Amino acid sequence: MNRVGKIAAKYSTLLILLGLIILFSLLSPRFLRFGNLLNIVDQSSMLAIVAIGVTFTIISGGIDLSVGSLVALTGAISAGMIVNMGVPAPIAMLGAILLGVLIGLVNGGFIVFGRLQPFVATLAMMAIARGLTLFYTQGSPISGLGDFYTAFGGTIGPIPVTALVLLFVLLLSTVILQSTPFGAHLYALGGNEETARLAGVKIRLVKLGAYAFSGGTAALGGILLTARLWSAQPQAAVGLELQAIAATVLGGASLMGGAGTSLGTVAGALIMGVLANGLNLTGVSSYVQQVITGTIFILAVILDMWTKRQRREKLQG
Amino acid sequence: EGQGEAADGGIVIGLSVSTLNNPFFVTLRDGAQDAADLLGVELIVVDSQDDPAREASNIQDLIQRGVDALLINPTDSDAVVPSVQRANSEGIPVFTVDRGASSGDVVAHVASDNVAGGEMAGEYLVEAIGGSGSVVELQGIPGTSAARDRGEGFNNIVGANSDVSVVAAQTANFNRTEGLNVFQNILQAQSDIDGVFAHNDEMILGAIQAAEAAGRADDIVFVGFDAVDDAVAAVEDGRLAATVAQRPEEIGSTGLRTAVSYLQGETVEDYIPVALMLVTQ
Amino acid sequence: MESRINVRLILKKFGLLFAVLFLMAVLTGLSPHFMTVRNMLNLLLQASVNAIIAAGMTQVILTSGIDLSVGSVLALTAVVTASILQTGVPVPLAVILGLLLGALLGMVNGFLVAIVKIPAFIATLGTMTLARGLALSYSGGRPVTGLPEGFLAMGTSSLFGIPTPIWITAAVFVGGSFILNKTMLGRYIYAIGNNAEAARFAGLPVRATTISVYAISGLLAALAGMILVARLDSAQPVMGVTYELNAIAAVVVGGAALSGGEGSLSGTFLGAILMAIIANAINILNISPFFSQILQGGVILAALLLHGLSRQRER
């Protein structure tokens, strides 16, 4: 078996990432600077964290479209608790995460008890959470968060705090997926729900867990975004759900469920970050950026499919 | 750092626009671009697509590119603050256009005042309907500063006038299609409407379509905001009574000229108002 | 379709029909302006764009696909058609060219899904971004305005007191139902949605069917865009943002399974009506914009749960 091919298939997402990095460093001398690379990480971290949560739901064979609205809602509520109610920042942040988990559980509840398709249940939640955000903020941003909160949008030395949080989420989620019964059951459920049910896997609990986790990471994303903007925005993160799904898919997950890793998803988010940053540095107009982004997205997926197919054929041959 | 990388070593200016999906800002960008071409300055434009997170990233990227000055049209005055401060710490001068920044060091702010514009529209509308009657407010995307400020200005006037009542205040998200549908629905509920104010021209143009289709356009006074080409044409045709002109081209070019002057060592005012103007027939 | 299957379908549909009727009754009680002929026509008129897009989406979803690009395709075909019209090309020709462009863009989706075998969600997510970028580049981000009267008639004229877009919508649904229920293509669509692999083994034209379905979706998006442009006398490159989600919501509220093989156009129609009613009610009752999304999401959830319950009962 061709060793290189195998590695290429396993890490095709990373290869695409590498390819883009090489391309852009040729196109712009400023791309490969340390500072710029840190920028990209900083810019992609929030998306990556939210996308890791979405990856959980996608592995289970579902999807979570509510994350963008949840980012806005949890950001607004944590900010509101601090600014309007004088709650200490750490408690407000924990509260926001709790709220995210809770709404995730509500999503999961609609799916497992209400038997709604995940796509629609979370689509409805997307509208509801956005509405709640507008209602809560009365349409105005909330600022004046204090140093503790905004520190999460800053750096420690040269390293963005968001990147450290991402690292933590990446490690935690990898352990959950690869080493815990919950993780194994999540994959099993996504691979063949009927079999998982017959094996006595607590399907409902596992699904609830996946959506709760996604809600939690969305809340974490909401906090980081708010910290980064020093204010909570009622219209924050509109459309983030599609970006998160795109990152997950670029990272090798299957929308059919049963496959995906958080490392892959982080690489997917970085691909999108590198693309946006690189196109900005090379000065491509914003309209054309969309054309290029759409095209590269499709090409990347084709490449990923192609390397995987090679690998599968090798495996069988 | 801080020196531009234009081939001839000339000035490079970064412009961050809140969204290029709206003709208003496209015109603003064009104004800046024309001025830049005239002055022989390189202009790099990035588009936040109304997303403050994207804006933060874009401005980071502009700083990476080593622009000499930043011209920012923020998606939101609060959300842009960390970006302004980041530029400040890199020693890059910041200028804001159309919308301001709540804090941070901004060399100059070039804009027309949206609250004042809302008041201007309100005053015109009240007078046009003869000092009393029922009016409708079509609001912009909830949570955006333009919607907030224009609504505030409008309500400052209308709310103070006990003879005028706002019978419906609904959002049509700065969008023409929604302006059409939402106003169509409002027409059903309100048999008596004397005037409409919309937070931008897109919505008012949609509303006019709805009223014309319902045969009620002649009874209603329409006032918009922005004076985009379509709206100015509608004013000329007499379909639209008035629109508040913000002169985005002027905002863009003044912003750019101000930045260049500053970089060339001149002193500039910290607030450069671009006068609002009511466009009527 | 008859006997057993029908009972089930009717049961399902009645759940939704009941929800719609119930909502209408409540609204009639809440506002005297709701249940008027004019408002009902309005409602249908406003539902028409979403309904037409959703009709195409239904066929796509029946094959277990999805088309996220409809909003962008709508915008791109709208600005292109409008600028063709401005060159003085006869209206029918411009309309046909616009519809063909929509179908062509749909075929690109179909090609990516059926031949390149990219999952539909991903393929159309890519073309969604791509087509939007093209629409913006093509128009320079500005609306295209000032279109010939003959074209505007598509959105503003009426026949027997009923606005033309409603007639167009009716034609799309009648034609679509005919295709789904009475033609080979319809059977193939259901078959592919049930089991694409089996369809291949059974010698069905899987690729051609899949490509047709996306082409129809693109064509209907273009048609919906034209109605919109005709109503507004303006084509804008930002039209149709998030329309894909509205259309999908209408299809799913109408009882289709996103996993494919199950669903009907009559359900989709009711779904689109339900969504239009909510938007209409918010305006008529002058409900705060801050609440409107909560209400929309809530009503959709309630309708779906009702469904879910009727489904559970039959097990």
Next chain:
Amino acid sequence: MEYALRIQGIDKRFPGVHALKNVSFDVRAGSVHSLVGENGAGKSTLMKIISGDQPKDDGVLELFGEQVDFRGPSDSQARGVSMIHQELAVVPYRSVAENIYLGREPRKFGGLLIDYPKLHEQTREILRTIDVNVEPTEIMANLSIAQQQMVEVAKALSLNARVIIMDEPTSSLTDRETEILFRIIRNLKTKGITIIYISHRLEEVFTITDTVTILRDGQTVHTAATEDLSEDEIVRHMVGRELDSFFPKHEAEIGQEVLRVENLTGERFFNASFSVKSGEIVGIAGLVGAGRSEMIRGLMGIDPVYKGKAYFKGVEIRLGSTREMMRRGFAFVPEDRKAEALFPVMSVRDNMVISILERLFRIGIITKSKLVSIGKDYIQRLRIQTPTQMQQIRNLSGGNQQKVIIARCLALNPSVLILDEPTRGIDVGAKSEIHSIVGRLAAQGVGVIMISSELPELLGVADRIIVMKEGRISGEFDRLEATQDAIMQKAAAGGEAS
């Protein structure tokens, strides 16, 4: 006498189907109790009720003298009942070990993490006891169907159950694995474990079971010690009538060559050359993984072909398009019904006619009445048990589903009919019906290719038998010279069998 299970008055209805009517019988502890009956008799339904997978409408279950009412599969597992389902139930992209211990993984760190080393160790152990040589970490999807089936057996064993239900466990096993399974069953019996064994292969019933219960139309018609029954008696009870012969020899006139294949080569088959004449039934034998299905799929244009030619009545045909093959008069019943043939939520009728629509309706518009009469015709001719033509096919029993798929191919009126394991999971009655259908078609001049892993079947039906081994044709026998031993020799000798 101790009873592992007492089944009393079980009743179960589905919409339109009364699946079980007052079913009662007892299963002795430590015995191998077989349950036989035609397709759709209710065997699987009864077992699903026993394992808690489906609720019963009425009746009482006693497990070792204690009345039970399981709320779900995990509930029954906890009480020592485990079930190997008729349809393979695997998680394709997870490891063998994770599949076997799904839901019961050994843990460490207070239950927080899975103890993977231990999981793999346990798996290796259990696989060794059933003689299956795969790595615990191997991804399930990379296993052959037979290997996957054996993993299912391992899963049932790993539960340490007191009662193990096996619903057609051998339907996708070859003789070798079947032997291993029987050895395991005997071994379990010595440990006092009770087995309920469902199979359509009566020789297995006689080889391995102690007691037989026969179900017909949802009712228990007979229970007796296996040794007191003859094959004919069982069949009579099952079908309620006499069957002439299991493998009715057909007398067809063998005519011109209809199909010739030369050097067909693809991913997993190499230089296959053979021919089929009109009226001839050609059997293809081989071990699982021999590449028979792949070769046929290549021929039918479903999988790519790298090299080779095929001729239909002397004219070369373009390979690579399934539709073109079907237009030429080829029809194909695939191996994996669920994955490759069924449109689950479509009606029986629509499933049946889907391939002939193009032929019936030139302009693409369907007239229902035509379809109704076709549906009626085939339901009658193949004795398909379904309440109406509009029943969703997923609600039919496996065997009846298979008949619908065969009807789909017959409706095409083929010149060459290819059947891949057409009688897998099919009851004796239906099997003999399918054999006689195939015979009749051959008599009408159709050329038939039939892949089967059941040698007696091939020996009974085929005029000629081709043997495949490791992707190549390794032998060919005329009906008169073919024997089980000779074929096995060609299928397995030399290389390792599977």
